[in-house]
Amino acid sequence: MQRTVFDKDHEAFRETVRAFLEAEVVPVYDQWYEQGIAPRDFYYKLGELGVFGIEVPEEFGGAGIESFKFQAILIEECARAAVSLGGSGVHVGLCLPYILNLATQEQKQRWLPGFVSGETMFAIAMTEPGTGSDLAGMRTTAKLSADGTHYVLNGSKTFITGGVLADRVIVCARTAAPAEGDRRHGISLFAVDTKSAGYTVGRKLDKLGLKVSDTAELNFTDVQVPVEDLLGEEHKGFSYLGQNLPQERASIAVGAYAQAKAAIRFAKEYTRQRNVFGQPVASFQNTKFELAA
Template identity: 35%
Template structure:
């Protein structure tokens, strides 16, 4: 594969377009929405019109015919300004639509992807449960066949599910135990549950530390019935399917984390030039300069990491280790840069009117969501041939 991570003219045009959108459309509105914990419907509609939700999908399904690198570019530019908007796109594409594209039947793709790609509806991925987070194999949600009606009967609950309760949420792909092996191990399958299905209840939004303009909910399923045809992929292959989805999603989260890290640099450079102390800009002080230089170094290296992983995915090469490394490193530096940006801003960094306060609150979840930092280290160790 090429070691040149410079963008093609098409990718660079996309980057500039999303950068302009983030600064001209997202930045002026998101602060108020964030503080009011309101979902950015107008912004999401505009993102849909721009084709951002269809970036990595073929045109035959309503997509833009791009690739995962294009998705990462868009996520990074959005997260430089705001992570709530970025995670809405990330979850809508990599967790909502991608399972349908990767594992769905042709009928399922034709039914769901055009509306998902246009942003008309959002999809969600119901994996995490109160007792099954990193240990996804501990899934307790069940789906039992009712042969008399040709339906799955689903019971259980999910938690921390992004995009699951908005006014435009169209479906949630739910992982559930559908049987047992001869050794008694659970067979986990993925099943599409359309929003509004009787027995499918969406709780009120969580009160969160960050990502306050994104939608995150707890879901419950009480004798929820959907047709056998809503099975996504092969029965009993749900565990392998979502591992693949999470491998890809880590690249997307790494791009988002890189954007947050770079946004901290952007805001710190701006503030260091404008803020005066002792008769001169604080950016004249070498201590501040060195902090910002280190922040830029971290963001730059994180960018190389996620683009490398994305390039391997696009080329059809193994990328599991590189995705885990990119997610681990970028999430770490996002937290580091957010902390340093807050320090550079001093007391103003603790005020919500400044973007870095939002970035500080948003950064920590990046070390947890879509695989904790500990899980990433475990995956890297396994890829190096270590086990235990």
């Protein structure tokens, strides 16, 4: 099937990404897989390649292109090469929309240049040990200090992609009790500096798949978060989560398709060469699998 969604610029980007993965990732990927994490320095290379800045406005160092298609290409090419790029998918795919849609001009100036270069890697922390699908039940709290200069963050999160290496984490926390008839009220978002006192990274979780993606537990004990790091309006975090999660779902859909396609290609290549006993079999060459263009 011929696709028409990508133009010449997209295909040029695809070639660049393909060559980059071949040169910079495939040769070292077994090592990353073994260690369960992509090295921190690698994110600077992705920054140099320009993949973090595509959708970031030019005034903050990006290319200012409002399109999901480049991300889709990156996802497709990773699947094709059978690699993943650590927590970087969350950095761009999940966290960037929050910054673009909710951050003030001052916050964008502070965070986006580092976001683009890979110096400031972002992650997002919603899930807690007792709270997954039902996010309104989260227990992490952020209490405004008496002098109004900072919030005091307490609680813990789990399953946080990129959580080991992140420099800033968008943490969802309760700033007020649920309102009567509205459990969603009272959640706020903060872009927390992971170097803050009282912020600790717990276990790096071992998983069945996504081995190179560092998935971590995070703990907060009296972490002081400056009011300047509140993202969007206080208490409105739940609706922000609802608005921003669809892009993640789109990434998952693109990834699922690309991985299925890659799996068929790998199966085809494998059967071209060997039978179930691992012996070379020439007659397997005409397999029934048909690949999309």
